[in-house]
Amino acid sequence: NPIVITIDGPTASGKGTVAHRVAKHLGFQYLDSGALYRLTALLAIWRQVDLEDESAVAALARSLPCRFQHGHVLLDGQDVTDAVRAEAIGVAASRIAVLPAVRQALTDLQVSFRQPPGLVADGRDMGTVIFPDANLKIFLTASAEARAQRRYKQLIEKGIPANMEDLVKDLTERDARDSARATAPLKPAPDAQILDTSEMTADQAVQQVLEWYAN
Numbered sequence: 084n085p086i087v088i089t090i091d092g093p094t095a096s097g098k099g100t101v102a103h104r105v106a107k108h109l110g111f112q113y114l115d116s117g118a119l120y121r122l123t124a125l126l127a128i129w130r131q132v133d134l135e136d137e138s139a140v141a142a143l144a145r146s147l148p149c150r151f152q153h154g155h156v157l158l159d160g161q162d163v164t165d166a167v168r169a170e171a172i173g174v175a176a177s178r179i180a181v182l183p184a185v186r187q188a189l190t191d192l193q194v195s196f197r198q199p200p201g202l203v204a205d206g207r208d209m210g211t212v213i214f215p216d217a218n219l220k221i222f223l224t225a226s227a228e229a230r231a232q233r234r235y236k237q238l239i240e241k242g243i244p245a246n247m248e249d250l251v252k253d254l255t256e257r258d259a260r261d262s263a264r265a266t267a268p269l270k271p272a273p274d275a276q277i278l279d280t281s282e283m284t285a286d287q288a289v290q291q292v293l294e295w296y297a298n
C-alpha cells in the first residue's frame with residue numbers, strides 16, 4: 084500500500100498549507116478532504132436540496148461531478164475554486180458532515196487518492212477513520228485566536244470579504260459541531276503526533292512534520 088501521512092485538526096489550524104507543502108516536498112499526492120464536503124454542500128445549495136435531507140445529500144456526494152486540475156476545482160464544469168472557500172460554504176459543509184450517509188458516500192473517493200509514491204491527506208478523520216493504517220499521523224492545533232487571524236488573512240488576500248467577529252463565531256460554532264458529532268468526531272488518533280502551531284510559522288510546522296516522517 085502506498086505511504087500515507089494524515090494531517091487532521093480544527094478549522095484554520097494551518098492543515099491545508101502544511102499538508103500541501105509536505106506533499107510537494109515529498110512528491111506525494113494531496114487530498115483536501117474538506118474540499119469534498121464543501122463541494123457537496125455547494126452542490127446541495129445549487130440544487131436546492133435541504134442540507135438536512137441525509138439521503139438526498141448523500142446521493143449528491145456519491146457521484147460528485149468534481150475535477151481537480153492545476154490548482155483549480157471544477158464542479159459541474161464550473162470553476163468554483165474561490166466560491167468553495169467562502170466561510171458560508173464551510174459552515175454548510177460542517178452541517179452536512181454530521182450525516183453518516185454523506186461521510187460513507189465520500190469514503191471511496193477519499194481512499195482513491197492513495198496512489199504511489201504516497202499521499203498527504205488533510206481533514207478531520209483522516210487518521211481515525213479513512214486511513215487508520217497511515218504511516219504517520221499528525222494532529223495540528225492552534226489557539227482559536229491564532230486560527231481566526233490566519234483565516235482572516237487568507238480570505239482578505241483572496242479578496243473575499245471577512246470580519247474577525249464573524250470568523251471567531253463561525254470557527255467556534257464549527258469546532259463545536261465537528262467535535263460533538265457522533266460519526267467521526269474531530270479528535271486526535273491515539274497514535275497521532277500533536278503539533279500546536281499557535282507560535283509557529285508554516286515553514287516550522289512543515290519542518291517538524293518532515294522530521295517526524297524521516298525518523
Ligand code: CDP
Binds near residue numbers: 116176205206208261
Ligand atoms: O478549511 P477549514 O478547516 O475551515 O474547513 P475544511 O477542512 O475545508 O472542512 C470544512 C468542513 O467539512 C469542516 O468544518 C468539517 O465539518 C467537514 N469535514 C469533515 O467532517 N471531515 C473531513 N475529513 C474534512 C472536513
